[in-house]
Amino acid sequence: DTGVSQDPRHKITKRGQNVTFRCDPISEHNRLYWYRQTLGQGPEFLTYFQNEAQLEKSRLLSDRFSAERPKGSFSTLEIQRTEQGDSAMYLCASSPLDGQPQHFGDGTRLSIL
Amino acid sequence: GENVEQHPSTLSVQEGDSAVIKCTYSDSASNYFPWYKQELGKGPQLIIDIRSNVGEKKDQRIAVTLNKTAKHFSLHITETQPEDSAVYFCAALKQGYSTLTFGKGTMLLVSP
Numbered sequence: 001d002t003g004v005s006q007d008p009r010h011k012i013t014k015r016g017q018n019v020t021f022r023c024d025p026i027s028e029h030n031r032l033y034w035y036r037q038t039l040g041q042g043p044e045f046l047t048y049f050q051n052e053a054q055l056e057k058s059r060l061l062s063d064r065f066s067a068e069r070p071k072g073s074f075s076t077l078e079i080q081r082t083e084q085g086d087s088a089m090y091l092c093a094s095s096p097l098d099g100q101p102q103h104f105g106d107g108t109r110l111s112i113l
Numbered sequence: 114g115e116n117v118e119q120h121p122s123t124l125s126v127q128e129g130d131s132a133v134i135k136c137t138y139s140d141s142a143s144n145y146f147p148w149y150k151q152e153l154g155k156g157p158q159l160i161i162d163i164r165s166n167v168g169e170k171k172d173q174r175i176a177v178t179l180n181k182t183a184k185h186f187s188l189h190i191t192e193t194q195p196e197d198s199a200v201y202f203c204a205a206l207k208q209g210y211s212t213l214t215f216g217k218g219t220m221l222l223v224s225p
Contacts, residue, residue, distance in 0.1 A: 042215025104156035
């Protein structure tokens with residue numbers, strides 16, 4: 001059990017660029033979640049998957065955001081046409097089943113110049 | 114939706130003292146309450162959790178209590194050590210849902 005892995009750990013980009021983050025969950029965890037955390041705040045839910053199906057999306061997830069989990073294993077989160085307000089830590093978590101503890105990765109910190 | 118309030122926002126204690134962090138939740142349908150510890154530059158780490166059918170749970174120096182009637186739950190850390198210094202988050206999960214609602218966090222500083 002290597003834990004939830006996220007890549008890259010840091011991303012600096014110019015406003016208007018597209019960025020993509022990757023999350024590798026704990027193996028055999030069916031549920032995969034994306035959260036966003038801004039400075040001084042707790043994580044806020046963005047979206048989650050059960051296997052390859054995206055089951056829920058938060059209102060925070062504008063149409064510039066898209067997430068996939070094509071084979072039910074790793075997931076990607078893409079942000080198109082980045083804006084200053086997208087600067088945050090993007091956290092991925094996984095759990096074996098609904099209602100089971102969620103385990104987080106160390107996140108990808110996104111900075112928009 | 115669910116709303117979780119957490120207090121205090123900062124807490125300073127001397128090594129060896131106890132620390133208590135309190136959270137309240139709004140939705141009586143919430144039934145799972147985890148606590149996470151987040152160190153600088155790292156993701157939240159689950160340290161203890163409690164379900165609504167239990168009033169108290171303990172793991173070594175850490176304990177969590179739940180009062181369903183009052184809709185609040187608390188984290189208790191005894192014999193604090195400098196390595197306990199971190200930001201602690203409480204969260205709530207509503208029955209039938211899959212997404213955690215977090216409090217705003219408590220920065221705990223344990224001075225040697």
